[in-house]
Amino acid sequence: APMFEARVESCITQHAWNGDRTMLAVCPNDNTVILLKKPSAEDGQWERVATLSEHDALITDIAWAPRTNRIVTTSQDRNAYVWTQHGTEWKPMLVILRITAAATSVRWSPDEQKFAVGSGAKVVPVCYYEDANNFWVSKMIKEHCSTVCAVAWHPNAPIVATASTDFRCRVFSAFLKSLDPKESKTPWGPAAKFGTLLYTFEAHGWVLDVAFSADGDTLALCAQNSSVSFIDVAAAASGSATAAQTLRLSELPLMKLLFLADGTLVGAGHCFSPLAFCRVNGVWLLQRKLVASKSMQKQESSISVMRRMFQSHASTGRTESANTLAALETVHQFPVCGLQHFNSTVTGSPAEFTSSALDGKIVGWSSDELAGAMQAMGVG
């Protein structure tokens, strides 16, 4: 059930929280990033603290490193910038990405010393800071046949998983000699040379997002044919044929995945409500769809109902009926394009994760057990 709902901009594509969840970075579907401060009081305003504008084209992804407090933004102008805070200002530093097409997504590694960028140039640059040159430089992971939509880092090992529109999810080694400890271990044995392809999974649709669970045991991916696949990393590393389990959904495709701390997977996308998946006896199942609880929906007085019917008749020429209802019942009215961990509160309402969509809303959700159990009783 959603815990809070805030319309911070007219439309939002990506969002990212800082380490202590006091500031929010959003991209309002153009070439800038706006930093907002969380309101402290009930009904407070989200105040704009800064605007990061250095890109020329639409910004495709924002990643905020929680401990080092650096923001990396990627854009369709094939650039990426790393922003560091100096007092109240944020200064950009160019990243030499060396790609010839748009960058689609970016993720900091768990140690926050490097980040991986998915791009339309069919390569994944892994970027790190080179002190000698005072620049962020990149090393390329190749082997993709089409645009890379998303990247995800393994929590413990120098491994990166990529999702691509060539219908495949691949896992590569991202071991950098200068940064990673020499004896790094991965589920596929000792760390291999940078760019080695460790595992490929073929889906039946464009793979849109990929995510590792918090302990690194499971790799989840979602595809355009409304399916979610769960890959047991240990089984995949040992070459077992039954490492992957695929769920076909009856909803529209998911675009983003997020593993919560307790091991449940949350996905959202063209089906406007988040779906929660959990593992029961080793088998992954769709647990439930997170919908707006009744208490969140405001009660409408009869006068406002009449006014709304008159307005719709005046503006569209047709009376509002069940078939032509203007707004949908779901909280989001547009596809969800961003999911982030939250685990904090906004004006007293706690939430585990937040979602952003092109309707400009940031909605905080929590999967509390009581609401889930009641939903299950109502459905099943």
Place this chain on the structure above:
Amino acid sequence: HPPAASPAPLSFVVRRQPGRMTAKQGNFALKPYLDCIRETLNAALCVTNFASQIVERHNKPEIEVGTSSELLLNTVVIHRSDNEKVMIEPAVNSVRMSVKVKQLDEMDEILARKFARFLMLRADNFIILRRKPMPGYDISFLMTNFNLEVMWKHKLIDFVIQFMEEIDSEISAMKIAVNERARMVGYQYLKEFNS
């Protein structure tokens, strides 16, 4: 390697259910056809912003560019009868929908062509209309992710379905009007010789 070029388009023939038509609802027979189109469009219009992977800094509808075959989905053709059909071609950031209106004789063909031409000349105001129909069809729509960012998807689909409901009735009303006018002109002219 990405999969080979998509196979021949899937075709569905939507059959009327006999005995379910009532005199009151003129377009009741059209409902299964429109429902099928609505569900297909609901699935096809799951588009996202997707920058070109061939030309840097370009962001064009992939269904019109057509060069990357892995970004195009299978074409679906929905037939209501031999001469009425809808073709839906989805891609990663755009969907092209082409409609062939029922045309039983030459008068219908001329009226459909003139009606479609009238709309296509004003395609800018229509936003989602394509200026040229696809070969074999009368009128084509092009819906991109940019259209869907500003319009509600369910409302856009409602609009397209309503358009399809009305185009049939408009063309048959025009045909009746043309025949009526021809009959009236003939009557007035030949009245002179009927003394």
